[in-house]
Amino acid sequence: MFDHSDPLTPDIEMHKPPSDLGDRVALRLVKFMRIFADAFFTKRYGHRAVVLETVAAVPGMVGGMLQHLKAIRHIRDDQGWIRELLDEAENERMHLMTFIKIARPSALERGIILVGQGLFFNAYFFLYLFFPRIAHRVVGYLEEEAVISYTQYLAQVDAGEAENVPAPQLAIDYWNLAPDARLREVIVAVRADEAGHRDRNHEMADSLADS
Template identity: 40%
Template sequence: MVSIQARVCIRRLYHPGVPSTRLATKCCQGTQDFKGASFWNVRSFHVGKESLEDESKDNTTLVHFREPKTPHPLLAKPHQQGNAELSISLNHIWSEEEIQERLDNLYQHRPKSLTDKIMHRIMWSLYRSFNWVTGFKPVNTPVRAVEWRLIVLESFAGVPGFMAAMFRHFRCLRTLQRDHGWIHTLLEEAENERMHLLICMKMFKAGFVTRCLVIGAQVLMTPFLAAIYVVNPGAVHRFVGYLEETACLTYANIIHQVQTKGTPLNEAWAHLRAPGIAKAYWKLSEDAMWIDALKCMFADESNHRDVNHTFATMNSDDPNPFVSKHRKDAAVAWRLDSQGLSADVGCHKTLEVKKKE
């Protein structure tokens, strides 16, 4: 009979992704059943009803999260990073028509309840203070002021979604109930904001003052929002909705200044190419410009605005109305990749695919 320790060793020998020889030497050293036995003789042992030979042929029984065929961006080789063909993008791929429609209609929610008015007042007080600290102004904004603003804005905008998803996850575990699809949308929002930050960091650097602002915003605002979410989750979603409204105003103003000749932003950014990470994330063409990436970021912010204002009007146990949208976005992204199409702003082939969807 094989001892329990030997059985554990055999199991570990066939665990995917673990160096077998090294693990076997460490695990089985000193085990009586393995003294004098070679490494290859281990395959003859049987554990339970199924032999290890069968398990070695089908490693899916030992794998919980299956590795995708597409390499992770952080594990890809340098020449593969930023390649749209190697990216996994489940975010919405924006067309020129969608972006322009949202630029022409900057929706702003009118506060009705007392909670809405309080959240609106707090957000706009922070917005004006943020403008003063970063030196942002609606006309002829200094380039450095915009860089500060985007880095601080995107670094904090990724906090509420992740925090809300965490609280809902704990709530599901605590109450033994389903989440009704909210967690995925909230995590997608947090990841999208984090991608905005990474894209901005490819275009400009953060100095000491900027990093201090980032840390301060995260340290001060995270406990504040967490405390409110415990008492009234809808109030936080309303606050984030107002936050995204200010983000939409900021991006719309930046886009306008970049497109207006003679402004500092036009002179500095009008001829910049979009970074590779932006091309891969939004399926942009190889000749995409920085202004195209800014438009996509604006469209993402407008989507977060609408999602959070919707969540603010719902009960915590209502089903997420955006689940079908996630599936559609994933299908469109997959189809664009499989057909070799581009999501370049104005790409007629891509727009035709979207209209059919």
Template identity: 40%
Template structure:
């Protein structure tokens, strides 16, 4: 979602958009297989991706204040995803899920 927002703001070429969508499709396919094998590892991986996203958006905030509100919202969402994924990766199979659906 955030990637699509950034792509819309920068107005990339159709070829670039196609490559992004194709890489997303490939990633989703491979990630789904990996998740069936090791969900804990996948949650940890996503948690680390979210950490990098928070760093990236923080840098964007410092470089371009005109998009401040958009970047603040995206950064907050990424920080939440990071927390959820690291929490899920640390849980045992029989642990209670602390998150409600959609949270």
């Protein structure tokens, strides 16, 4: 979980320009995935969040598991990556649990969740197994898109196009929000989390490239 004392930090406009073929593949893959999200959900950002957060919770769990096995296999320290990646997965799960309270998924969306998670887990597992640097870059670009989506969601709330409902108690407790916090404060907190995941995964990809 990240510091939300300043919701504009880290920079919500940050974009990591691709520097090689692997980065370009990662970026194009994420842009391709975005096409389907935009086509299906359009501006239904609450429902988009429910479905996409089920996928967003996968990389941290897969990366943490494979880093754990790698550390054991090579009998070396993991430099804190295992715990950090598992914490990322848990943070994304809490995003999901929060938005389920706000936008309850339909039967169709639950079906999409089931299929999407199954496909993404297996694809990301093999990507991380053989190309961990590209895997982290994919997550970095996914989180860039997440920050954009939550910024658009925030604008929708501010414009009165989406109801600024009371924040679920789960979110108030998790992010230490004010007792009378509403959806807007939740979106700001979640967006800050996603920006933090974005920056850290790009850093991890850079670290693997340097090594």
